[in-house]
Amino acid sequence: MTVSPMLVRLAAERATGALLRDHGTLYLIDGRVVHAESPAAPGLDVLLTAGGRLPREGWDEAVDRAGARREVGRFLVDSGRLHGGELEICHLGAVFDAAFFALAPGSGPTRFRYGVGHWFGSVRPVSTEAIERESLRRRELLDQVWPYASVDAAPVLPRAAAPGQTVSARQRTLLAAADGRRTPADIARLLGRPAFHTLLDVRRLAAAGLVVTPLDPLPAPTPTLPSWVGEVAADPDIALLRRLRDALEASL
Numbered sequence: 001m002t003v004s005p006m007l008v009r010l011a012a013e014r015a016t017g018a019l020l021r022d023h024g025t026l027y028l029i030d031g032r033v034v035h036a037e038s039p040a041a042p043g044l045d046v047l048l049t050a051g052g053r054l055p056r057e058g059w060d061e062a063v064d065r066a067g068a069r070r071e072v073g074r075f076l077v078d079s080g081r082l083h084g085g086e087l088e089i090c091h092l093g094a095v096f097d098a099a100f101f102a103l104a105p106g107s108g109p110t111r112f113r114y115g116v117g118h119w120f121g122s123v124r125p126v127s128t129e130a131i132e133r134e135s136l137r138r139r140e141l142l143d144q145v146w147p148y149a150s151v152d153a154a155p156v157l158p159r160a161a162a163p164g165q166t167v168s169a170r171q172r173t174l175l176a177a178a179d180g181r182r183t184p185a186d187i188a189r190l191l192g193r194p195a196f197h198t199l200l201d202v203r204r205l206a207a208a209g210l211v212v213t214p215l216d217p218l219p220a221p222t223p224t225l226p227s228w229v230g231e232v233a234a235d236p237d238i239a240l241l242r243r244l245r246d247a248l249e250a251s252l
Contacts, residue, residue, distance in 0.1 A: 003103045003132040006110045011128040018116040022109070024102025027118045032125035035118040036098035041195040042188050044094040044120070050192025053090075054081060067119040074121060091123045097194040099131050100138050138196055146203035150214045155181050156202060157212040167210065174201050175210065 007019060007026070014031035024038030037043060048054040058081045066075035073091065076082045082090075142149075156178035161167055167175070177187045188198035205211045 003135050004110065006112065007103070007128050007132065010112060015112070015114065016117075017112055017114040018118075019102075020111045020113065021102050023104055024098050026099060026102055026131070027116070028128075029117075029122055029125060032127055033095060033099065033131050034122040034125050035120055036095045036102060037118075038098040038101040038195075040101040040185055041094070041098045042192065043098075044091060046189055047090060047094055047192055047194065048082075050189070052192070053086075063119070066121075070117055070119050070121045072120045073123045088124050092126065093194055095126060096131070096134050097196050100135050100196050103132070103135050142200060142203055145200065146207045148206070148213065151184075151202055151206050151211070152199055153183055153185075154214045155179075155183055156187060156205075159210055159212055161210060165208070165210075171201060171205060171210070174198070175205070178211070 004019075010017075010019065010028060011031040016029050016031075017027075019026040019028065023040060024036060026033050027035040042050070045059050049056045049059055054076075058076075062072045062075045062079070062081065066072045073087055077084045077087055156174075157180040158175045158178050173191065174187060177190050182190065184198045184202045185195055187193075187202075188195040191198070202211065206213045
């Protein structure tokens, strides 16, 4: 199953530029994904600073001094702000997180701007096959946990745990941030967590009955035929006319 036919084509032609969709952008160099961003997912800056790994001033300095050269990632390592492996792991997580939302079904028209790069620079390019495979795996995982997507964009409202019900430390932190107004995306930014993992936690909480679950819209009812249709079909005169029509058509 292909998530984005255009992404497959761009990989085949080893294109360099930006793949733009309504829910995010993927940046390619020689047909491989080097960066991704989405308004639905916290950026790498939030994951690093809100998570406490990097002071905000350190991030701002890297952008100011290396953004114009598209070498922010390299600056963070060369200046000793982050270890190379640490940056690679965090950046890969941010790329897969943003790509999941950018490639979501119904993400609107797809456009590609050749030659456009991102100021962060390249850390570890990822194949488009890996991006698509991981995006599909994440969709399936969400549906296996709780197959109702209405919780993904709704404000998270906690419910009291049942007597004896276990709530993990990670879940308690999320529930403490849920105030009935913040959506999963808001909570992800607040806690400095990837948006997909926050969605997965919310769906697990929904399956456990620990958050209020909004109702999904009911499917449209199947239209029923009027009662007179059956009567007409059974009318012997109508049946006779149909046989006459078929006989005339056969003789032409």
